[in-house]
Amino acid sequence: MDLLKDYLNENYYILVPVLWVIGYAVKQTPKIPDWLIIWILLTFSILLGTFAYGMTFEAITNGILAAGVSVLGHQIIKQTPFKQTPKK
Numbered sequence: 001m002d003l004l005k006d007y008l009n010e011n012y013y014i015l016v017p018v019l020w021v022i023g024y025a026v027k028q029t030p031k032i033p034d035w036l037i038i039w040i041l042l043t044f045s046i047l048l049g050t051f052a053y054g055m056t057f058e059a060i061t062n063g064i065l066a067a068g069v070s071v072l073g074h075q076i077i078k079q080t081p082f083k084q085t086p087k088k
Helices: 003-007 015-027 034-053 057-079
Strands: none
Touching: 015 034, 015 057, 034 057
């Protein structure tokens, strides 16, 4: 059973790397706090999804799921210790 395919419509897979790029750009903006980045990505995801596929419950839900997959994927890559170095 492939959970991603079960819940996220395959038309929304392209939103995940797009949200990573948007998130990276927003992260480089000094005046935007880190806690706001998730909300910006969620908003972009819902807006892009509803723009591309119409204002439906499925489009909004898949936009939310795409934002979740994007943030979760980024955090998994960021927090997985490839080379553990002790903090001082």
